[in-house]
Amino acid sequence: MNVRIFDDAAGASRAVARLIARQLELQPASVLGLPTGRTSVAVYKELVRLGPDFSRARTFNLDEFVGVPAHRRTFHAFMDRHLFCRVNLPSGRGHFLDGGAEDLEAECARFERAIAAAGGIDLLVLGIGANGHIGFNEPGKALFARTHRARLTASTRRANAGLFAGQPSNVPREALSMGMGTILDARAIVLIATGRSKARAIRAMFSGRITPSVPASFLQLHQNTTLVLDRAASQGL
Numbered sequence: 159m160n161v162r163i164f165d166d167a168a169g170a171s172r173a174v175a176r177l178i179a180r181q182l183e184l185q186p187a188s189v190l191g192l193p194t195g196r197t198s199v200a201v202y203k204e205l206v207r208l209g210p211d212f213s214r215a216r217t218f219n220l221d222e223f224v225g226v227p228a229h230r231r232t233f234h235a236f237m238d239r240h241l242f243c244r245v246n247l248p249s250g251r252g253h254f255l256d257g258g259a260e261d262l263e264a265e266c267a268r269f270e271r272a273i274a275a276a277g278g279i280d281l282l283v284l285g286i287g288a289n290g291h292i293g294f295n296e297p298g299k300a301l302f303a304r305t306h307r308a309r310l311t312a313s314t315r316r317a318n319a320g321l322f323a324g325q326p327s328n329v330p331r332e333a334l335s336m337g338m339g340t341i342l343d344a345r346a347i348v349l350i351a352t353g354r355s356k357a358r359a360i361r362a363m364f365s366g367r368i369t370p371s372v373p374a375s376f377l378q379l380h381q382n383t384t385l386v387l388d389r390a391a392s393q394g395l
């Protein structure tokens with residue numbers, strides 16, 4: 159795994175934005191996998207500033223809450239606000255899981271088919287939860303291979319409370335997420351982690367063991383993963 163450490167979060171965010179922009183330059187019809195979360199806000203801000211051409215790109219978002227109506231609290235709305243309203247991605251080329259779908263299993267299968275029909279993900283950008291989750295693949299006894307319905311841990315619900323008026327109890331208990339196999343199928347992966355709160359997860363990821371209790375540890379199996387950190391997140395390495 160390729161590890162790059164920057165002095166601060168701004169440097170790490172710029173580096174990830176540049177990697178995305180370069181991917182689009184080299185391959186304008188790229189299929190991107192994209193995350194949400196506070197860390198990604200600075201990445202998208204810088205990406206908007208760099209202004210790469212999204213006109214031939216396609217994107218797939220990693221995950222979405224279950225049962226939240228399509229208004230501004232969902233990850234879909236997050237992406238519109240921070241990226242899609244500001245770049246030239248044609249409508250219909252940004253793909254999302256529909257957490258409001260009546261048949262959630264069918265929705266997960268549809269999403270997997272859509273990724274396959276697009277030719278797979280060229281570059282998947284990931285954040286990481288303080289508990290080592292990626293997407294909404296939470297620590298547990300076993301992980302799901304493909305896109306699935308996930309139960310969220312209390313810590314993840316607390317971490318996402320900001321999107322729900324600061325109230326962890328308002329955060330849905332379930333979400334839909336790409337699975338570990340969906341993630342590892344991406345041709346290239348970039349994971350960004352900034353801040354002290356991520357240092358433990360980053361360290362656990364590198365314990366040398368691969369374990370479902372640290373979902374990010376599975377990235378050690380991937381041939382083309384770059385880890386972009388700031389000093390604070392790299393402290394435990």
Ligand code: GLP
Binds near residue numbers: 193194195
């Ligand atoms: C959520 C998302 C993850 C993201 C994580 C980290 O749980 N499902 O994809 O990586 O948040 O978020 P933050 O960057 O806000 O710490």
